[in-house]
Amino acid sequence: MAETIDTPAPKALPFAHTDLLDTAELTAKEIRFLLDQAESFHEINERQVKKVPTLRGATIMDCFFEPSTRTRSSFELAGKRLSADVINFSAAASSLKKGESLRDTARTLAAMGTDLIVVRHPASGAAAYLAHELEVPVINAGDGCHAHPTQALLDLFTLRRALGRLSGLKVAIVGDITHSRVARSNLLAMRTLGVETRVCAPPTLLPAAVERYGCRVFYRMADAIEGVDAIMMLRIQRERQGGGAFPSLREYAHNYCLTRSHLALAAPGCVVLHPGPINRGVELAHDLADGPESRILDQVTAGVAVRMAVLYLFWQQHGSRQ
C-alpha cells in the first residue's frame, strides 16, 4: 500500500497479538504504544479533511449482535476515516435469530474474506471464540460482562490527556461493577499501568472477589472519592432494580449519584468520566455532566482516534504476517 504524507509514520507493533480481546493481555509498554499511536490519529480528527488512505482496499466487518449506537458509530467512523470499506453485520438482520450457531456465523464471515472483524456480542467469551475460529484479526467491541478493551483504552487516552500522566493516579469507578465490561477492562489496564483503583457500589452490584483486581472496595461515595484524581461513573441499568440489586432508582441516586458537593472531597482538578449514555440525575447530577470537570465528550472524540489506532495496528500486524 502506498503511504502518503497524511499517514502517521508506520511503526512496527511492539507486540505479537493477532486479536484485541481484552486489556488483560497488554503490557504497560503496549498500552502506551497504542495510546501514542492514537495521538497521531487524534490530530487527524482535528483537521478539516479527516480522512487518510491508510486502510484503502481493506474491508472491515462490524458485527454487532446486541444493540449499540455509540461504539458502533465510533468504529464505523474510525474505519471510514482510514478509507477502509466498512460493512455492518447486525443482529436483527442476521441469521442468529434463525438459530445459526456462532460457529457457522464465524465461518460465513471468514468466507466473505474481510480483513478485520469488530465484534460486539451479549455473551462473555464470544469474541474469544470468534478469534479462535477466524484467521483475520478480531477486535472485541464488548462481550457480555467480560471485556471492552477499546473503551478502556479511550478512557485511558482521555485521562492521560486531561491529567498528563497515568501512573500514580487515583481513580474511583462507581456503579454496577458486576455487569460492567467497561469496569473490568479498565481495572485490568489500570493495574498494569500503576493506577491506584477504587470501586464503589452497593454490595449487590459488586462481583465476587472484586478486590482481586487490585482495587480498594467502598460502599460509600464519600469514602471512595476522597483524594481521587478521576471518577468514572457507570451507567446504571434500570432493569437492575427489578432484579433486587437496589430498591429504587430514587434510593440509588440518593446514595450513588455523583454531585458537585462530592467533588470537594476529591483531589484538586479531579475529572469526571462516563462511558455513556448518561442517566442524568441517576448516576450523574445534571450540572456535572455539562460542567468543566466533565471529560465525557472528550471520551467520545478519543474513541474514534483510539479505534483508528487499533484498526490500523491490528490490520498492519496481520498484513505483515501474510
Add this chain to the structure above:
Amino acid sequence: MPDLVLKNGRVIDPAHAIDATTDIAIRHGRIAALGDGLDGAESIDCTGLVVCPGLIDLHVHLRDPGQEWKEDLLSGGRAAAAGGFTTVCCMPNTLPTNDTGAITRDMVERAADGPVRILPVGAITRGLAGEALAEIGEMVTAGAVAISDDGCGVQDSHLMRRAMEYAKPFEIPVVIHPQDDHLFGHGVMNEGWRATELGLAGIPSAAEDVQIDRDIRLSALTGTPLHVAHLSTTGGVELVRRAQGAGLLVSAEVTPHHLLLTDTDMPAYDPDWKMSPPLRSAADREAVVAALADGTIQAIATDHAPHAPEEKERPFDDAPFGVIGLETCLGVVLALVREGRISLADLIHRLTAGPARLFGLDGGHLGVGARADLCCFDPEARWRVEPERFYSKSRNCPWAGRELTGRPLHTITGGRVVCRDGAVTDAR
C-alpha cells in the same frame, strides 16, 4: 466345570475385605469360587490386572427415550461397559419424562439385552415440573430403584415433604439435585474470582446447601432415606456428615470431576467444562475428597450427561449443562489413590459395594453366589483420552486430550464378557 475363570488377577473385594492374587470361577452367571488353580471352559489371564466387582454408577443420563441423538440405552450401555461398569442407574429427565410405570417398564424391557444392567430412576414429580407427584408406586413396581427430579431441585418444600412421606413404604431412597432456583439464578459457573474475571454469572454454594439442609430436615421428619446427588460444596459435606452423626438416613455421591477439578482449572469459556453443580473452589474439592475418604460420601457417580457437539458449541452462557464421564471415570479417580488420598480398596468400595448398598442393589461384591459382575482393570496403563473413540454418542468431556493412568480392560456382566481388552464385544 465353570464357564469362565479369571486367572491370576489381584482380586479386590472390599465388601469381604479381600485383596489377594488368585483366580475367580464363574458359573451360570454367578461367582462359583475364589481360589488358586481354578479351571474353566474359558479363561482370561488377568496377570497384572486388578479384578474387582463390576462398577456401579448411581447417576447417568442415557437420553432414551426422546433424545437419542445424544445417547441411547445401547450406546450408553456400551460406554458403561467400556468404563468397567456393570450397573448404571439412569435419571428420569427423558422425553417424555420417566414419571409413569409404563415408561419405566419400556426402558427396563429395551435395556434387557444390553451389555450392562440399566436400572431406571423415576421422577419425583410429574414432568419434573415440581407441581404434582409422579406415579411413584407404579414406577417402583416396574423396576425403578429410586426417585429423583435430577436436573432441578424441587422448589416447593411442602411437595417435597409429601414426596418423601409417600415414598416411604416403597423402601427406595429419594435422590435430590439440591438447587434453590432463586439463588442459582442465571448462573453458569461457580461464584468466585474465576467467574468474575470471565464476566460469567456465578452460582453460589449456598444454592446447593440450603436445599441439602432443608431435605435433611424433611428426611428427619418423614424417616425416608435421602441421597444427595453430586455433592460439591464444603457446606454440603458438613451438613451430610452432621446428619449421619445424628443417625439420619442420609447419604451422598460425588462425581469424578468434582473430585479432581476446580473452577480455576477450566479453560476460558470451554462449554465442555460446564455442568451443574459447577466445578467449585479448591477448598470445596478438598472437602469432597476428604469426605470420600472418611466414608461420609459412599459413592462415586459420574453424572454422565451427553450432549451433541452442535448443542455444546455455543457461547458458554447458552450451552447446556453436563459432561460425560462413564469411559473416563476409573482412570480419573485412580489419581486419588496415587495422591495418597484414599486406599485402592476404599476407592473400589465407593464404586461398587458403597453405591449398591445405598440403592439396595444386589451386586457390588464377589461372594460365592453373587452376580458375576466384574471389572478387570490395568492400574498402570497410561492412555490419552480421545473422545472421538468413545462408545458414547457424545463428546462433551473435560478430560479430552489428557493422559490418564489406569484403564478397564475386561468387563463381565452376569457372567458374559461384554468388554474384552477395552473393546465392547457386541459393538462395531
